[in-house]
Amino acid sequence: MLRLEARWQIEAYSKRADANQVLLEFAKLDYNMVQQTLQRDLNDTSRWWKDMGVAQNNLRKGLTKVCALITTVDDVYDVYGTLDELELFTSAVERWDVNSVEILPDYMKLCFLALYNTVNENLYDTLKEQGVNVLPYVTKAWSDMCKAFLKEAEWCHNKYTPTFEEYLAMHGYQCLGWSS
Incomplete structure (x- = not known):
């Protein structure tokens, strides 16, 4: 939920006329880096689950x-x-x-x-x-x-x-x- 909230905050902040573009770029970069980490973790966990063989029986x-x-x-x-x-x-x-x-x-x-x-x-x-x-x-x-x-x-x-x-x-x- 915190990541979803961060996404909404980035979207809302980007629409502000006085938005600090450097800060906005850092927020987007951080968000994307965390998302990549979470996706890798999910892929690793999915691979582990599949390799255990429990998904097929x-x-x-x-x-x-x-x-x-x-x-x-x-x-x-x-x-x-x-x-x-x-x-x-x-x-x-x-x-x-x-x-x-x-x-x-x-x-x-x-x-x-x-x-x-x-x-x-x-x-x-x-x-x-x-x-x-x-x-x-x-x-x-x-x-x-x-x-x-x-x-x-x-x-x-x-x-x-x-x-x-x-x-x-x-x-x-x-x-x-x-x-x-």
């Missing part, structure tokens, strides 16, 4: 679904769930059992089933197309993420601010010997 759709699910599950932890409910949800994800939906509050049932069905659909496609069963890895990743979201919810509930090292450790990062 179902992976792009799967990634979109996963991103939407992560956002939704994060909202459940950050906004909607009580600690008790979040513990139930985390447990359900850890067990990866569709029958565990029965112990969840109604709004969490929908979220869990959306997660469960979408992930299993992607796992089915992967098994069918690649011949690889990634179920244990994917369910562990979702479980680990939910445990991290639960820990963040506990910290928030207790009005606790974790140290940098605690936060990194919760997400599985080593602190490389840093001390607090």
Whole structure:
């Protein structure tokens, strides 16, 4: 938006009778240089996306679904769930059992089933197309993420601010010997 606003300002300023032509030329030059940089960045990113191969297959759709699910599950932890409910949800994800939906509050049932069905659909496609069963890895990743979201919810509930090292450790990062 700032670049669009700059373009409008340059246009408006160029129509003024008292416009400083040198300043106007510098503004246009700066604008064009930034545009070239942004276009190169876009080309590089587009090339990277194409080279990854996700633009030509179902992976792009799967990634979109996963991103939407992560956002939704994060909202459940950050906004909607009580600690008790979040513990139930985390447990359900850890067990990866569709029958565990029965112990969840109604709004969490929908979220869990959306997660469960979408992930299993992607796992089915992967098994069918690649011949690889990634179920244990994917369910562990979702479980680990939910445990991290639960820990963040506990910290928030207790009005606790974790140290940098605690936060990194919760997400599985080593602190490389840093001390607090």
